[in-house]
Amino acid sequence: MDNVQFLQKLLRINSSNPPGNEHEVTKAFIERCKMNDMPYKVTALGNNRSNFEVTLNGTGDKHLMFCGHMDTVSPGETEWGYPPFSGEIIGDKIFGRGASDMKSGLAAMFLAVESIYLEKATPLPTITFLATAGEEVDSCGARAFLEENENRIIDALVIGEPTNEKIVVGHKGALWLEITTYGKTAHGSMPDHGINAVDHMVYVINELTSLKLSWTIAKEPLGSSSLAVTMIEGGIQTNVIPDRCTIRVDIRTVPPQAHEKLIKELNKKLDKLVENNQLYEFKLIKVLDRPSIITSSTSALIQCALAIKGETDDQCFGVSYYTDGAVLNPRSEIPTLIYGPGDEKLAHQPNESVNIDAFLRSIEFYKKLALTFNEKMNWQKNQLQGGTK
The missing domain is CATH 3.30.70.360 (Alpha-Beta Plaits)
Structure with a gap:
């Protein structure tokens, strides 16, 4: 199954919240992990709901988390031009509820982590991919993760919400x-x-x-x-x-x-x-x-993302919608990047879609971010300490 087909598979799962049924999406991730012998963890939340997690232990001392939600809003009463759970491809777009918000970002982050695992790439930070339940209503999945991981230190957080491939450093x-x-x-x-x-x-x-x-x-x-x-x-x-x-x-x-x-x-x-x-x-x-969150453009995470895109500090943006980052990082203590292939203007709209090339580019973006994050963190730490290495 190629990357586009995997996204189609996720889009064909009805995880409208309420009721959620996110465990059906979790099953798709489990199937993919078993296919590649990749370790994973499932946290059951009851009522066919769950969180899904993959952690790759790195060689460095930093921990980078990729996070996205598995639930979507309902398709609504407005008639769609394409069935909302078809994952239909028309031209250069894939259509379906969650295509932009945010199963494309979710799939891209997972596929980036999977690629790193299969290539056994080093050196790396410890990388966690977390797929949560409930973000569209009460963030029950993000809250459950926090309760289970009170002492877990996360050095940087990436959330795959739709940003149209823009680097977003905060939300209202x-x-x-x-x-x-x-x-x-x-x-x-x-x-x-x-x-x-x-x-x-x-x-x-x-x-x-x-x-x-x-x-x-x-x-x-x-x-x-x-x-x-x-x-x-x-x-x-x-x-x-x-x-x-x-x-x-x-x-x-x-x-x-x-x-x-x-x-x-x-x-x-x-x-x-x-x-x-x-x-x-x-x-x-x-x-x-949900509190607002904001990360300085000078942080290693944002500088790393800007370098990958070949952009400068003045090309950092904010968004008006909130994310699970408001639960996972309520005091903006963890540098957080919001970045995804989806178009936020299409979120919650009928005929929601995502550009296929944007989806594929995002897989590579997330992968490069993981592969260069440790180096950027160490360089910035060295600069702050006045070193010359």
Whole structure:
């Protein structure tokens, strides 16, 4: 089975999350490892879900991790021009759910590690390939890996999310909030006898609009923070004053914005609305909390990637979506590169695809990165120590 056929095999597996069923993808990796007598590890997570891991022990003292997720979002209700789990090749592209986000990056990283194993190339850092479950919902796989590997030292992390082959050094944080306003039901013809939770939510949304302006900051290369009300639900029926209204808020942050500080400020604003009788009662809960991550372009990992591409520091980028890096590296202590063959603009879209040549180039990129990382780390360490070797 060649590299393109292997990607097609992964794309033909429905690992839409929910429910995930990532273990079906794990089985494809196991089959490939057995074919080449390559060591692997499976961590069962229950309900046909798992993490898959390959570790190659290196000759150096550094540890490089390649990481990607096996789950995808669902194909959605929009009709596709090609079956979403066909892995169909049309022209220079492979189509299918996960083609860009991110089974192409996942397959490319695995195939790079497999190639290194088969060639018995040295010298090398210790290399781990980690395929996780659940990134599209709760990052359950990344969390399970952390719980199992508290004392494991990772010197650099590469995440194969779609970047269109751009070198990405960080991503924005994501904070999702659910806010509920409460009231009291009454007959629609006698609104003064009730407390309208929908009316009260208008005040909440106005506060969010105001805070959006005061919260917004920009940090290159990540861009600007943002806030959007993305869901609203409330009311029982037309002739009943609603006693409940709920919204979801999607906040994207950049350093140095702290999520807990934002929540504290918002709670204070809503408490003030209660004091002013513009709000009867409310509840604010955190639905998702992923910090932003950022790596200096001067780090050995990023310099290594730039050298492979023949690019300079000013060709480092940021992305607005979050990755498992927010769980594995929440304080940006581990140099992290986000790099993949997929196009982020096609992620979660119908007729998702990846360019075949980009996929094949990424295999070589990841392989070169692993083969030159130790040398770059040692050179940079030597420079810092003032050596001349």
